[in-house]
Amino acid sequence: MINFAKFNDAISLWDDVSPPRKIYPSLSESISGDVVIIGGGIVGLSSALHLAKKGYKPIVLEGKTIGSGASGRNNGQVIPVLSRAEPEKIEQIYGEVGKRFTTLIRDSANYLFQLARDENIECEAEQTGWFQPAHSKAHLESSKWRNSAWARRGAPCKMLDKEQSFALLGSDQWYGGMYNPTGGHINPLKFTSGLATACERLGVQIFENSAASKIERKGNGWVVKTKNGYINCVSLLLATNAYSETFTSNLAPKVTKSIVPLVSFQLATKPLSDELRQSIIPNREAVSDTRGDLQYFRYDARNRLISGGALIFKGNAEQRLKKIVGKRFAKAFPKMGVPEFSHIWSGNVGMSMDKFPHFYKLGENYWGWSGCNGRGLALGVSIGREFALAIDGKGDIALPLEKPKPIAFHPIVKKLAPSALAYYRWKDKQKPKSRNLNE
Numbered sequence: 001m002i003n004f005a006k007f008n009d010a011i012s013l014w015d016d017v018s019p020p021r022k023i024y025p026s027l028s029e030s031i032s033g034d035v036v037i038i039g040g041g042i043v044g045l046s047s048a049l050h051l052a053k054k055g056y057k058p059i060v061l062e063g064k065t066i067g068s069g070a071s072g073r074n075n076g077q078v079i080p081v082l083s084r085a086e087p088e089k090i091e092q093i094y095g096e097v098g099k100r101f102t103t104l105i106r107d108s109a110n111y112l113f114q115l116a117r118d119e120n121i122e123c124e125a126e127q128t129g130w131f132q133p134a135h136s137k138a139h140l141e142s143s144k145w146r147n148s149a150w151a152r153r154g155a156p157c158k159m160l161d162k163e164q165s166f167a168l169l170g171s172d173q174w175y176g177g178m179y180n181p182t183g184g185h186i187n188p189l190k191f192t193s194g195l196a197t198a199c200e201r202l203g204v205q206i207f208e209n210s211a212a213s214k215i216e217r218k219g220n221g222w223v224v225k226t227k228n229g230y231i232n233c234v235s236l237l238l239a240t241n242a243y244s245e246t247f248t249s250n251l252a253p254k255v256t257k258s259i260v261p262l263v264s265f266q267l268a269t270k271p272l273s274d275e276l277r278q279s280i281i282p283n284r285e286a287v288s289d290t291r292g293d294l295q296y297f298r299y300d301a302r303n304r305l306i307s308g309g310a311l312i313f314k315g316n317a318e319q320r321l322k323k324i325v326g327k328r329f330a331k332a333f334p335k336m337g338v339p340e341f342s343h344i345w346s347g348n349v350g351m352s353m354d355k356f357p358h359f360y361k362l363g364e365n366y367w368g369w370s371g372c373n374g375r376g377l378a379l380g381v382s383i384g385r386e387f388a389l390a391i392d393g394k395g396d397i398a399l400p401l402e403k404p405k406p407i408a409f410h411p412i413v414k415k416l417a418p419s420a421l422a423y424y425r426w427k428d429k430q431k432p433k434s435r436n437l438n439e
């Protein structure tokens with residue numbers, strides 16, 4: 001059943017095909033704990049899990065329900081690279097910690113799949129590889145450069161030529177591209193709920209419908225207030241990313257203003273016939289191409305193809321999305337034609353101005369992050385591991401820590417941000433900067 005009234009609250013495919021969510025209590029008293037984590041998405045829960053494994057007893061505060069943010073509403077592609085931030089740039093800016101961070105990214109897809117196995121998280125995981133086909137000959141050159149940059153850093157990636165790309169996709173619309181066998185896809189809601197269950201097993205306390213409304217320093221620790229309770233704690237992690245403004249804009253205003261939340265729409269087809277399925281992405285890889293106005297596809301466990309897109313204006317969104325994304329399907333896979341869609345929903349992506357994710361030390365024993373730029377699944381799990389290390393204070397973390405940089409004229413930038421799509425569409429037609437393969 002599709003609820004088109006509000007895409008950000010619409011029942012997602014993942015809601016529809018996953019077991020009913022476990023309901024966690026709301027915080028209604030005053031308690032104490034060692035670590036409070038604000039945000040019940042992948043980053044918050046992965047941090048809690050890794051902390052619990054170190055003997056901590058973290059408390060997770062979620063404003064709505066576990067996985068109700070981006071973590072339970074995304075496309076589920078497990079991708080071991082960032083959207084735009086390239087490894088050499090990361091290392092150039094951040095030096096040694098940048099090198100640790102690129103290693104984290106390189107290993108992040110394997111780490112997610114391994115964690116799912118270790119914690120018995122049943123999440124329809126398919127480690128079938130991730131393919132980034134180039135949408136033009138010129139972009140194929142960029143793909144080669146990107147592939148060699150990652151290969152030099154030990155990623156098991158390789159280039160596929162046009163013929164191999166055709167065999168992988170069942171489409172001649174792309175020109176070859178970078179393939180990485182460690183990627184794949186999951187049911188992200190089941191994965192997020194599974195992380196919460198794994199946390200609970202290790203003694204993590206989870207509260208839903210318990211938005212943090214205020215953070216205050218008290219003595220050597222922190223007090224986090226919700227509507228009906230508060231928690232005294234030593235350490236604090238802000239893991240609210242693109243949803244930082246959902247409940248209050250005053251919790252950590254500098255973090256909130258460091259990104260722009262962009263609405264990304266998801267569309268799932270009805271299950272494909274066996275014949276069609278075997279001719280389109282027959283080996284079920286996760287696919288997202290080189291465009292800024294990204295084209296991407298993946299199967300779910302019931303053989304629906306899931307893609308998505310963004311809109312500059314939201315008027316008549318349902319019909320326009322069906323038309324835009326339907327046309328893309330028909331062009332890429334003519335045998336399929338314009339498909340019927342069974343689910344349309346959306347979620348918020350935290351976009352930073354430089355397309356880098358940013359990690360913050362916000363105060364004494366207080367950390368946070370923002371800016372997934374659409375790549376936060378594999379990354380998010382590993383970020384959680386590193387935040388646990390930071391909170392534990394033993395060892396070198398692989399995240400470059402900075403102070404949040406609020407975007408100037410944030411309310412205006414937020415309003416204008418969807419129109420950046422027009423720029424991406426224009427840029428997708430331009431020749432990218434040529435680069436030396438050994439650069």
Ligand SMILES: Cc1cc2nc3c(=O)[nH]c(=O)nc-3n(C[C@H](O)[C@H](O)[C@H](O)COP(=O)(O)OP(=O)(O)OC[C@H]3O[C@@H](n4cnc5c(N)ncnc54)[C@H](O)[C@@H]3O)c2cc1C
Pocket residue numbers: 038039040041042043044061062063064065066067068069070071072073074075076077078079210211212213239240241242243244245246247248251264265266346347348349372373374375376377378379380
């Ligand atoms: C439509 C869509 C498709 C995407 N596709 C992919 C993909 O295929 N692959 C990929 O790698 N990435 C993808 N992403 C990005 C990825 O989903 C995110 O980067 C990732 O889920 C971020 O996890 P998180 O834990 O940081 O944030 P979230 O999952 O958004 O969690 C933040 C949580 O904080 C809660 N919160 C906010 N304020 C408060 C408060 N005051 N108190 C308590 N709780 C609060 C929110 O309710 C929310 O649940 C996609 C994102 C979207 C929206």
